[in-house]
Amino acid sequence: MKKIFAFLFVLFSIFTVHAQIERVKWTTETEKLSDTEYHLIYKAEIEDHWHLYSQFLPEDSTIPTEFFYNEEQLGKDFELIGKATESESITDFDKVFQMDLTYFEDHATFTQKIRILNPEIKNIESEASYQACDDKSCIFDSQVLNFSLTGSSEVVVATIDDKSKVLSEKLQLNVTGWDKYEKEEVKEKSNFGIFILGFLGGLIALLTPCVFPMIPLTVSFFTKSASNSQKGLVNAMLYGVFILLIYVLLSLPFHFLDSLNPEILNTISTNVWLNIFFFLILAFFAFSFFGYYEITLPASWGNKMDAASSNIGGFIGIFFMALTLAIVSFSCTGPILGSLLAGSLTSDGGAMQLTMGMTGFGLALALPFTLFAMFPKWLNALPKSGGWLNTVKVVLGFLELAMAFKFLSNADLVKHWGLLKREVFIGIWIVLGIGLLLYLLGKIKFPHDGPLKKLSFGRISFAVLVAAFVVYLIPGLTNTKHANLKLLSGFPPPLPYSLYEKESDCPLGLNCYKDLAEGLEAAKTENKPIMLDFTGWACVNCRKMEEQVWSQDKIYNLLKKDYVIVSLYVDDRKELDEDEQFQFIKHNGSLKNIKTIGDKWATLQTLNFASNSQPFYVLLNHDMELLNYTNAYETDDEAYYDWLMEGLKNFKE
Template sequence: MKKITFVLALIVTTLLVQAQIVNPTKWSFDSRQNGDEVDLIFEATIDDGWHLYDTDLPEGGPIATTFVFEDSTLFDFVGNIQKDPVPEIHFDETFQMNVGYFGGKATLTQKIKLKSSDPVEIKGYVLFMSCNDETCTPPEESEFSFKFNQDAKAAGTTEVKSTENETGTAASSGGQSLWLFILISALAGFAAILTPCVFPMIPMTVSFFMRGSENRAKAVRTGLFFGLSIVAIFTLLGALFSIGIFGPNVGNILSTHWIPNLLFFTLFLVFAISFFGAFEMVLPNSLVNKTDSQADKGGLVGAFFMALTTVIVSFSCTGPFIGALIIEAVQHGGMRPLIGMFFFGLAFGTPFAMLAIFPSALSKLPKSGGWLNSIKVVFAFILLAFGLKFLSNIDQVYGFGILSREIYLSIWIVVFFLLGMYFIGKIKFSHDSDLPYVGVGRLFLSIATFTFVVYLFTGLFGAPLRTISALIPPASEQSFVMGGAASASHATAQQAECGPAKYGDKLHLPNGLSGYFDYEQGLACAKEQGKPALVVFKGHACANCKKMENSVWLNPDVMKMMSEKYVVIGLYTDDRTKLEESEWVTSKEDGKVLKTLGKKNLDIQISKYGTNSIPFHVIVEPDGTEYELGVTFKEEEFKSFLEKGLE
């Protein structure tokens, strides 16, 4: 009992702590003015166990702490940056060099001399990077603003502005998508209850808890513990993926390798066939009987094993929900598997617990019947459609070119058309009850389904299908893209001067854009044309990449800037193209020899920018100045990012 309670408390604590965004270094700004001479004071407060890199680091090392001023013509620098304390020198195993860094607190002071006695505002940002013994945060920016020579009341004061830097925007977008993921997880938990192998268990489960119901306090305690046990069991499953027990690269493997993708497609297909009524999927009776016998002990121990029995027996129907959630969560990394399974278990276990506490409410539930089988068949159609995504991942990552966007959409059109026919009773399976008439609910579901079919049909003629862009293959170079054809042809003409793109016979950019797929070749072309380069770290199996490309990128102003003002470099971090032996590189991170294009691109992203999250965008100006932006689904935000590189 104590062990179970401790584990549950540990899981909840981990959930609350790990879901937060790491921000180990905080900045504050101050100044001292003496006539036209000013001390700009930058103070960093660094969390225990973390360190901030020095302002002077050897070439090829990590990102140094840098102060970037908007307009340095307003003043002259006087001397070098004064550092308190002096940075500690340590040997960095990752970069194989001695580097200096600060821990705890650091005060960096830059003396300047103002060129005028007129009111002046000095603005800019601190570019910095924080690390501990295990990980690093991506490069961050913290803005500052100093005002001098104001009126007597404001003279010598400092205005410190809070800011949402480039890396922060990615985090905020990630936070929004996290809430959507939590909602989907909870809805999946509720939906799983309405399956034929779960819903009929409710009366049986409640009858178990009605024994001893004359002791109300004990019944409530036992029912609550039963519900919490269900949550704990599902959450423990998610925790195994969150804590990295299957390795740090499990997300990338699940997303891109052909073996797990083929396995998931097969599982979804088998579950779909089972839900259609071809056969029943059940776990071994010995496993069920063993846990069920433990449940007969009663008390809290019995409640826990009753919860375990409920989870095991229901797996033949909850399996697809759990599998889809974990796959989605692991691909995004972090604590998402734990968070997703926590809310799935919470939604799944709450009705059981409430009915165990208030058994009289059981009489108000609808009786089991043909409607449960109908729900199962509907899930079968959905599993059949969504299982196709795993085949698409294999096709895109390995460049087979078999499952094109048009073929994929055609299959979906047929599947959902048949689902619509099922709703109106034109298709019937072996376990279905007779349907003498079409009810109002079925009618509206059929209308929604046929409307979705028409929506999919427009995708065959070039519609971007933005709402489902993350689930379908991108448009090929031969596909007609509404609103993008003209700008794409212009891009092809302007970039032809740099020669054909390396790997261009296999890789392409979406929406008809032309660009490059090799980091060095793309930067060389940008330098030749005197244009900024837009480096996009992306993936064939990256849902957020597809969503951005089929929504944000299709903004006319965005498309025009990308095609006319930038040299676009698309670096696929999951591509399996084999490199020639002369192009093999040794990773700066782990010393391994990288032999595929995807691994080489991922190493560039991690070593230069300290992150492996995709999509990740970097503007590289001709003078070497760089700006970074993570994932965002706000068109104006991405447009402003591109405009910043053109100023």
């Protein structure tokens, strides 16, 4: 079972077909290198507008191309020498999985070197397992191939036994009613969200003691040192542009790394040691904000930049002034940038999201210098520097520490250590929230805090918000329906990762079936419609749908009382019982080995619905007739409720 799938948003389309469409055609060749060594050459012809994925993908992105061999032959008749090599590929942003992936267009060649151990062997059987996608949908498929060591090779025209024929037929649902419903369109997501987060981070950085006092000093310098007010305004605007440019430039090296190896950025979200590293770094930043030590770049850097800005006039001098600001303010901006870096690179957007975040951050820092230069009278409205700036730093320290535990939680989930179960994680946040509340009320102090004579309105207001957040977290410690903290969905560990023993392993404790035949029988007995829930154990968007949408009272009650849920886990790698394993013969005459539960349900999904995206929901009656259009990642609970109600209405009619 793969860990967290890196796709946070899946585009898909539904085709009116009842047999899997062949998007990739495979042929084989054999190249003799010596009496005992051969090259097995796989050649794939890929349909226009579709692409086939590389063998070498980020660990938890999507399904790579893989080659398997007959277990009775491998190690006895021949052995593999190294890994299969592949022809020139493309690494680019994939619209389906919203991340940089490596894939092939038009055609691909894979070459596996082998050594013959049995001189009598004439043929080698292999299975190519792969996923192919266009811009909207995917298929997951496999094909049994034959390599002849006597000079001929061909795609096997499969024959299967009677058991396989019977079990293959059961996968064909013969779904009807496709002509009644329109195809669903899903909008692409953008990087605007990370830009806004970066912008907010920049606004917070402005309120730190390293940056805030620089605003009136720098603006006064430009307005007074220039020969005229117009030139001073231009210089101040240029200064702001250079601040923005510097932070954008900081993200460019990550694009270089991304182009060399996208795995460097895209595997961070599930890399245990990198998550632990981020935990330690953010904790280190947090205690810096608390005032126990300062994180600064070498003083010589700032001195050199300051000297350069004084000695060099014009545009270049202003650029060095902006660079000086970035260096001397690092002790306050560094921790915020560190959080932005970690948050961007542990999402699926990689370097591009980092650039968007840095752009937002730089823009927020640059705007005040430009605006106050344009309207210098506004400087009179700025609050005076004082102890409140240190308060901002300490508050940021608590937020950094809370964020740090998110990364430690990622590592814990991947390794299943059980250290940060959901209730433990929420408990830590409650403790940090109480600590922040006590600080705001003046009950605890840190090294750089002065005497607190009275509580300001802003301090009291923020303390109330913190107290409200702590109260909101408390139900998360319980084993009740209120433990689902929907506003934080996807941030704490998932609901099943709990200290409590759950009565049901179905989402939200709903009744569900994990076998289609059992679910259909229950639906007939209870006279209810079926909701096929194509899901995955490690599907992030599936959990978001369950915790944020299914948990809505009217949707929850509708699913519980009026539907039979059949949850089919397409990433379940548990092997089927031997008498349930079979070979599925496809329309092109090749075979797919159905060995695991996931193989079975993934094949059923692509065969009947020509889609390989999760979550994926289908409403059916007992005769396998559609009751509404198929649905996917629909976060609008009203729209999802209407979709369910329409299906129920059609069932009753």
